[in-house]
Amino acid sequence: MKRLILALLATAALTGAASATTIGVTIGKFDDNFLTSVRTAISAEAKDKGVSLQVEDANDDTGKQISQIQNFIAQHVDAIIVNPVDTSATPKMTQLAVAAKIPLVYVNRKPEDKQLPPGVAFVGSDEKVSGTLEAEELAKCLNGKGNIVIIEGQLSNIGVLDRTADVEAVVARTPGLKVVQKQTADWDRNKAIDLMNNWITTGDKIDGVAANNDEMAVGAILALKQAGRDPKSMCIGGIDATADGLAEVQNGNLYVTVFQNAKGQGKGAVDAALSLIKGDKVPSIVDVPFEKVTKANLKDYLAK
Template identity: 80%
Template sequence: MKKLFLALSATVAFSAAAHATTIGVTMDKFDDNFLTSVRNAIAAEGKAQGVTLQFEDAQDDTGKQLSQIQNFIAQKVDAIIVNPVDTSATPKMTQLAVAAKIPLVYVNRKPEDKELPANVAFVGSNEKVSGKLEGEELVKCLKGKGNIVVMQGQLSNNAALDRTADIEEVVAANPDIKIVQKQTANWDRNQALDLMNNWITAGDKIAGVAANNDEMAIGAILALKQAGVDPKTMCIGGIDATADGLSEVANGNLYVTVFQNATGQGKGAIDAALKMVKGEKVSSYVDVPFEKVTKDNYKTYMTK
């Protein structure tokens, strides 16, 4: 009887393991600071929920990401989480997942699908809020006048387009502030450093920098230091409230950043995927709100 019980227990354990939920996760790129935080949050929540996760790095390559999604489908994963390289490619990704009847969750970057079908959801933040919060604080810092430059993320990315449009809308309401330069640095610190160096060399009188993320804002700060300009004398803004960004707020180099909740997005992506796997209905858009961060409240976000 004891042997029979042990055999049955082993069979049950094997059966449970065999039916463990498996989720394929493809991210734009692993070496992005903010996306690393999202990935870590997905991993932590997946572990807490007993989920088997398979992570893939698309390395900023849309073709590679599509292949990764096709591989997940071939492996018959239970759900797929995608942080898209190029949001214009999401209709194709959606089509693949729907045809395979596999739940799909987009995280952090809003898909360009006109509407998301059942069993497909987006977990992220309303980008139209982030740039507005950043822009309004920069207007305060500038006291309503001065020239600014705008550093954009990848132009294939809705977040970059929305954040830039928000800044432009705020500037349009303040006629004494002018955008004298606007160019992409692809979310990258080193590219932003080079871009800021070019603008400094061009001789434009610049009073502020509106960057679409903290990494580019930090690149601008480094370029100013190299040029012998104290960043504290300028009005510099970023978005994401990364650890490095918060450090720059603390030392006074970054006037404002906007907290984008990487943990909330990662956890929300796992939660949405698991609900759909269980057959539960999920809202097509799960909002994770942005929050303004300045010298007055940055300490609150140091542990987030």
């Protein structure tokens, strides 16, 4: 009888293991503050839902990310979550997942597919809102007059193009504002320091900085400090409301950031994947709204 009970328990354990839901996750770059928050939220939601994850770092390499997706497919995972390195490569990724009949969820960075097919969804925020919120606050800070520089993220990312275009649109409808420089720093703080240093040494009059993310905004702030200039003498904006970004808002060095809900995106990606696995209908776009953050409402976001 004892042997029979042990055998039944072993069988039950094997059956439970076999039926456990597994989701493959590939993140564009682990070494990114905001994406780390998204990844943490994905892990927390998966743990809460009893889901097994296989999480991979694409390390900013599109070829590596596609290979990771192919490996997930070969392992017959139940769903795949992708934070794409290069959004122009998403049609290929979609094609791979659809052919394998595996649900696919893009998170944070909007895919460039003309239309997402059934079984594929995007969970993220409308980038056209983020750049607009940032630029409108900078225009207020500058009283509608001055020279602005734009620090861009990776140009292969459609979100970068949207964020920059939105800043330029606000500048275009504000006659006293002018964009005098625009270059990429690849989302990177150190590259933003170097870029801002170059702009400072050229002698161009700069009144405002519109960075595509907080990391680069912080880089601009550090460059100004290194040059012996007070960041508070400029109007500087970022996007994402990272912990470092919020700290600079609190210090008065960053005039505005835009809260992008990393927890909401990570949780939403896992929930969308689970719904697709069950065969439930999921909208092709699951919007997680952007929210403007200044010193006036900072306390509402410090806990987030």
